[in-house]
Amino acid sequence: DSGVTQTPKHLITATGQRVTLRCSPRSGDLSVYWYQQSLDQGLQFLIHYYNGEERAKGNILERFSAQQFPDLHSELNLSSLELGDSALYFCASSPVDKETQYFGPGTRLLVL
Amino acid sequence: GDSVTQMEGPVTLSEEAFLTINCTYTATGYPSLFWYVQYPGEGLQLLLKATKADDKGSNKGFEATYRKETTSFHLEKGSVQVSDSAVYFCALSDLSGGSNYKLTFGKGTLLTVNP
Numbered sequence: 001d002s003g004v005t006q007t008p009k010h011l012i013t014a015t016g017q018r019v020t021l022r023c024s025p026r027s028g029d030l031s032v033y034w035y036q037q038s039l040d041q042g043l044q045f046l047i048h049y050y051n052g053e054e055r056a057k058g059n060i061l062e063r064f065s066a067q068q069f070p071d072l073h074s075e076l077n078l079s080s081l082e083l084g085d086s087a088l089y090f091c092a093s094s095p096v097d098k099e100t101q102y103f104g105p106g107t108r109l110l111v112l
Numbered sequence: 113g114d115s116v117t118q119m120e121g122p123v124t125l126s127e128e129a130f131l132t133i134n135c136t137y138t139a140t141g142y143p144s145l146f147w148y149v150q151y152p153g154e155g156l157q158l159l160l161k162a163t164k165a166d167d168k169g170s171n172k173g174f175e176a177t178y179r180k181e182t183t184s185f186h187l188e189k190g191s192v193q194v195s196d197s198a199v200y201f202c203a204l205s206d207l208s209g210g211s212n213y214k215l216t217f218g219k220g221t222l223l224t225v226n227p
Contacts, residue, residue: 002157035215
């Protein structure tokens with residue numbers, strides 16, 4: 001157990017819908033990263049938040065957004081969902097100024 | 113941009129066999145290198161890491177050495193067990209772009225160990 005929690009574990013929804021994925025980092029970790037794992041693209045970095053502020057964006061679609069709240073949990077919002085958004089979404093957290101990232105169990109999203 | 117190339121497999125071995133999974137990288141800066149493992153139905157777990165040239169990361173019998181001259185970080189284990197069956201990801205973290213330690217991953221290698 002990494003100490004990072006993600007909810008829900010599974011999510012099934014329809015095209016055009018909007019969903020919110022939640023991540024709680026390890027106690028004391030200020031950084032939260034989001035990654036998408038799909039069969040065709042592999043594991044790709046989406047976005048990084050540090051202590052409530054966006055630090056960097058990767059291959060994140062405009063339909064996707066994220067935020068980190070004062071209690072340091074983070075949410076990834078996916079809207080106008082398409083079939084191709086079906087994937088495993090991971091969040092990871094890391095301590096201040098440290099490289100090692102600890103991954104949550106992931107949320108498996110299926111868009112029908 | 114940064115990239116990681118690893119042998120995609122799948123790799124199938126018998127128990128107690130020697131394992132090598134090759135990984136090479138391209139980075140603009142001076143990256144740290146990682147191996148993560150993903151067991152079926154689970155998230156990624158850090159297996160080992162190395163932060164500078166000639167460093168050897170090791171954990172649970174697995175080893176990898178940071179080779180700057182060949183830009184490689186090959187994963188090895190002398191005697192695999194059935195419980196090692198998983199997907200292994202090579203990754204790098206390059207701070208040259210600022211304070212973002214984002215990981216760039218290879219495509220993963222599925223290892224199956226048969227009794």
